[in-house]
Amino acid sequence: MDAPNLKTPLPGPKAKAIIERDGKVVSPSYTRDYPFVIARGAGATVEDVDGNVFLDCAAGIAVNSTGHAHPAVVAAIVDQAQKFLHMSGTDFYYEPQVRLGEDLAATAPMPAPVRTFFANSGTEANEAAIKLARYHSKRFGIIGFLGSFHGRTMGSLSLTSSRAIQRRGFGPMPGGTFHAPYANCYRCPVSATPETCAGECLSFIEDQILVHLISPDDVAAVLVEPIQGEGGYVVPPAVFHQRLRELTTKHGMLLMVDEVQSGMGRTGKMWAIEHFGVEPDVVTAAKGIASGLPLGVTIAKSDVMAWPPGAHASTFGGNPVSCAAAIATIGLLRESLVKNAAEVGAHLQDGLRALMDKHPIIGDVRGKGLMVGVELVRDRTTKERATTERNAVVDEAFRRGMLILGAGRNAVRFSPPLLLSKAQADTAVRIFDESLAAVTARA
Numbered sequence: 373m374d375a376p377n378l379k380t381p382l383p384g385p386k387a388k389a390i391i392e393r394d395g396k397v398v399s400p401s402y403t404r405d406y407p408f409v410i411a412r413g414a415g416a417t418v419e420d421v422d423g424n425v426f427l428d429c430a431a432g433i434a435v436n437s438t439g440h441a442h443p444a445v446v447a448a449i450v451d452q453a454q455k456f457l458h459m460s461g462t463d464f465y466y467e468p469q470v471r472l473g474e475d476l477a478a479t480a481p482m483p484a485p486v487r488t489f490f491a492n493s494g495t496e497a498n499e500a501a502i503k504l505a506r507y508h509s510k511r512f513g514i515i516g517f518l519g520s521f522h523g524r525t526m527g528s529l530s531l532t533s534s535r536a537i538q539r540r541g542f543g544p545m546p547g548g549t550f551h552a553p554y555a556n557c558y559r560c561p562v563s564a565t566p567e568t569c570a571g572e573c574l575s576f577i578e579d580q581i582l583v584h585l586i587s588p589d590d591v592a593a594v595l596v597e598p599i600q601g602e603g604g605y606v607v608p609p610a611v612f613h614q615r616l617r618e619l620t621t622k623h624g625m626l627l628m629v630d631e632v633q634s635g636m637g638r639t640g641k642m643w644a645i646e647h648f649g650v651e652p653d654v655v656t657a658a659k660g661i662a663s664g665l666p667l668g669v670t671i672a673k674s675d676v677m678a679w680p681p682g683a684h685a686s687t688f689g690g691n692p693v694s695c696a697a698a699i700a701t702i703g704l705l706r707e708s709l710v711k712n713a714a715e716v717g718a719h720l721q722d723g724l725r726a727l728m729d730k731h732p733i734i735g736d737v738r739g740k741g742l743m744v745g746v747e748l749v750r751d752r753t754t755k756e757r758a759t760t761e762r763n764a765v766v767d768e769a770f771r772r773g774m775l776i777l778g779a780g781r782n783a784v785r786f787s788p789p790l791l792l793s794k795a796q797a798d799t800a801v802r803i804f805d806e807s808l809a810a811v812t813a814r815a
C-alpha cells in the first residue's frame with residue numbers, strides 16, 4: 373500500500389460510526405489522540421475502515437516491530453494455532469516456550485546462564501521483576517526514576533512516575549519504592565553540562581535516598597529504562613548507566629532494566645542497554661517481542677531467578693501462539709531488522725534534525741535507531757514546553773496521513789515498524805515538516 377493515500381474527510385463515515393459505538397461500551401480510561409480505526413495493515417502502512425491509507429510511525433505504541441502482518445510471523449502463528457492454542461506453561465511443558473527461552477538466552481545482554489519468566493504484558497514482566505528482586509535479596513526497597521513508565525498494575529504503578537493522572541485516585545501505592553531524577557541532558561535536573569557530565573543526578577540516590585530514606589541493605593533493586601519512553605524518549609549519557617551499575621554492585625542491589633519499549637531491536641541494537649556498555653542483572657521486555665501478540669518476559673541471571681515452584685506463575689503467560697510469533701520475530705530481527713533500525717533510524721534523525729533550521733519550535737531531536745523523539749518548545753532559550761502545539765502537530769500529521777504519538781509533556785515520538793524504508797522515513801519527515809508549518813502558522 374502506498375502511504376499516505378486519503379480518500380475521505382477524517383474520520384470517515386465508517387470510522388465515525390465505530391467510534392460512536394465505542395463511546396457507549398468501552399472504558400473511557402483509554403487515551404485516544406485522534407480518530408483512527410484500523411481495518412488492516414501491511415509493513416509500515418495501515419488502512420482505516422474507510423479505505424484511507426496512512427504511514428504508521430506509531431506501530432501500535434512500538435509493538436508491530438516486524439511491521440503489520442509480516443508473512444513469516446503470520447505463518448508461525450497459523451502453524452502453531454493449528455497444533456494447540458494453550459496448555460499453560462505453569463503446569464505443563466511445550467517446546468515453543470523452551471525454544472523462545474533459548475533464543476532469549478542467546479541474545480540477552482548479560483553473561484550466561486540466564487532464565488526467563490513468561491507473562492502477557494509489560495506491566496506483568498515488571499511485576500515479576502519486582503517480586504523476583506524482593507524474593508532473591510530478602511530486601512524490600514526498589515528505586516526507580518522520575519518520568520519513568522513501568523506499567524499500570526499496582527506494583528509497577530508504584531514505580532511509574534510518568535504522569536500524575538496515571539496514579540491519581542489509586543493511592544496509596546504499595547510501599548518501599550523511591551524515585552530519583554533521570555538523566556535528561558536537555559533539561560538536566562542538576563544543571564550539569566553534557567560536556568562534563570559525570571552522572572551527578574545519581575548523587576541523589578547516594579546522598580539523599582540512601583542517607584535519609586532507606587538503608588542500602590534494605591534496597592533490593594534499581595529499576596530503570598535504558599532510554600525513557602513514555603517520559604519523552606529521553607536518552608541519558610552512558611555515564612549515567614555506568615555509574616548506576618557501579619552503585620548497584622557496590623550495595624549488592626540488582627540492576628533491572630525495563631526494555632519493554634526500547635528492547636528487541638528498536639534502537640538499532642537488540643537491547644538498548646547495549647548502547648551504554650552495561651550488563652544488567654534482570655531485563656524485562658514485551659511490546660515488540662511478538663510483533664503484536666501479547667507476551668511479556670523477565671530475563672534474569674540464573675542464580676537470581678532461583679525461586680521455587682509456586683512462587684510465581686501465570687495461566688496464560690508464554691502462550692504458545694505468542695511464543696511462536698516471538699521466535700519468528702527474533703529471527704527477522706537478527707536477519708535484517710536490527711540493522712535496518714540502525715540505518716533508517718539514523719536517516720530519519722538526520723532528516724528531522726535538518727528541520728531545526730526552519731522550525732524554531734523544534735528544541736531537541738534525540739534517539740537511537742527507530743526510537744526517535746522530537747521535543748517542541750515555544751522558545752529555544754527558555755525551553756518553555758509547547759504542549760498544546762505538540763498535540764496539534766500530532767493531529768495535523770494524522771490529517772495528512774501519518775500516525776505518530778506524543779511522549780512526555782511536549783515531545784513527539786517516532787516508533788515505526790523496524791522495516792521502515794529510507795523513502796518512508798523521507799515521507800515521515802515531509803509530513804512532519806508540513807504539520808509543524810501548519811501549527812506554527814496558526815499561532
Ligand SMILES: Cc1ncc(COP(=O)(O)O)c(C=O)c1O
Nearest residue numbers: 493494495521522523601632633
Ligand atoms: C518502558 C515500559 N514499561 C512497561 C510498560 C507497560 O507495558 P504494558 O502496557 O504492556 O503493560 C510500558 C508501556 O508503555 C513501557 O513503555
